[in-house]
Amino acid sequence: MNFRSFLIILFGIILYSVSHSASSVEEKFSFEDESKRALFIELGNELRCPKCQNQNIADSNAVVAKDITAKVYELVKDGKSKDEIISYMKLRYGDFVHYEPPITPLTLWLWLLPLIFILFGCVFMFLLSKKKQVDISQEQLQKADEWLDTK
Amino acid sequence: MKKVAIFGLPLAFFLLAAVFLMRGLYSNPAERDSTLIGQPLPPFQLVDVMDEAIQYRNDALTGEVNLINVWGTWCQTCAVELPFLTQLKDQGVNVVGLYHELDSDPAFGVKSVDVIRTEITEMLKTLGNPYRFNMLDEGRRYSLDLGVTGAPETFLIDKSGKVRLHHIGDLNQRVWQSKFARLYSELESE
CATH class of the missing domain: 1.10.8.640 (Cytochrome C biogenesis protein)
Structure with a gap:
């Protein structure tokens, strides 16, 4: 028996056992x-x-x-x-x-925590942007207007 | 104030997460509260593992405090706890076996009932026999009603036939002292 026919037979055995076990599962739960x-x-x-x-x-x-x-x-x-x-x-x-x-009092946090994080982030961003606006004084605005006008 | 927030908040968050994960590190993932705690035992009608002519129903487990021990000869951990259970029996604790049948199940083994009975007799002779009687759980159907995940497991049943405690894994001196002993003596004196 040469190597090639050995491989073919081996492959055949594997194929047979695999298909056989698959069909037995099917039979068990029909x-x-x-x-x-x-x-x-x-x-x-x-x-x-x-x-x-x-x-x-x-x-x-x-x-x-x-x-x-x-x-x-x-x-x-x-x-x-x-x-x-x-x-x-x-x-x-x-x-x-x-x-x-x-959903129980304990597992409720699985849904609530991400929402709280998003809300927290939104509030944080809002406060941050508001603060920046306040930091610009009237003087600075005037200066900016002047520069824009000169161009 | 701002600096405190910048360093404090992440630190607080980190500590919270660390505590949460630490707890997970030391908790037992197999430990789960049985849904049966405080409930009466589900109705059963089981035959004796040694003699199918003898039948047990719920009334076999009322009037006295009982331990139901789920076990099998195929189960190594059950063999380990048998001597301790026998010790408990000698102290006057009622232990009833629920035989978690596996070997005669076509899916797991091909042993005949006679072979299983011989194995049980042999094992109880060498390691000690703690059981008042052993109920055969064919196809492990009653185990499913009890929420059993595998052998060994032990239930503590009070005099009215209610489940009071459920333990997954082997029962030993340490588990008995920390988990069972106090409740057992309370139930005994009821």
């Missing part, structure tokens, strides 16, 4: 309804794995992520809405499980 499939994929991206912090459940291989995924699949198949499924998970794993934080 939907008759396309909108349900879309909802399942959406939730897989939005729900956060409680064990692994910065991974969503679709991305994570933790046991708990697999369990949540299986439950989401079951609930989606049952015809539950997105909000119902998210609150089902929040009831068990807290707000942490959803990547979109709810």
Whole structure:
């Protein structure tokens, strides 16, 4: 066997195993309804794995992520809405499980702080520009007018 | 006045950010308050891990203060905490096991129930058996209701069957003293 045919066979084996594993995932979560499939994929991206912090459940291989995924699949198949499924998970794993934080007195600052910064900046700029105007005395203005007139 | 503002404001801002980040440095990212604190245990109907003819419902965990310990023979940290749990049992603490089944799940292993039972018996014989009984959580469905993220985890249940404390990770002398001991004796005397 020469090197080239070895490569072809190797490539074939890799291609086969990759396509095989992809199809097995498809088989595991099958939907008759396309909108349900879309909802399942959406939730897989939005729900956060409680064990692994910065991974969503679709991305994570933790046991708990697999369990949540299986439950989401079951609930989606049952015809539950997105909000119902998210609150089902929040009831068990807290707000942490959803990547979109709810507005509470504590999280309100996430939205308020940038606005306060912008407001603060605007006020600062306004005061700065006002102060500059005051610094120009009447005398200086007259002088400027004279120069302009002479030209 | 102006100078104070120019140096003071950024300094104040820096200190604030430093304190905020310092806190993050020493906080435990795995620590999260369970949504069940103060709530009654979700309804369950689970079989004994050793004998599926024996069934447990919520009334099995009322009338006395109980610890529910989520564990499995496949879990290394659970093996580490078994001797300490046994010590607690010897002091009169009720410990109930919720067996976090993984090995018979087609997604993770292919062990038969008999093999799992032998493994449990072996492990409890060598490391100590703290459990009054062990409930089998097939497919980890009840663990999902409890918001369990993995084994080991421990819940403290009061006499009325309400969840009072949730601990993620192994239970040891330090955790027991700092987190459990006081509340446990309070609940005991209720």
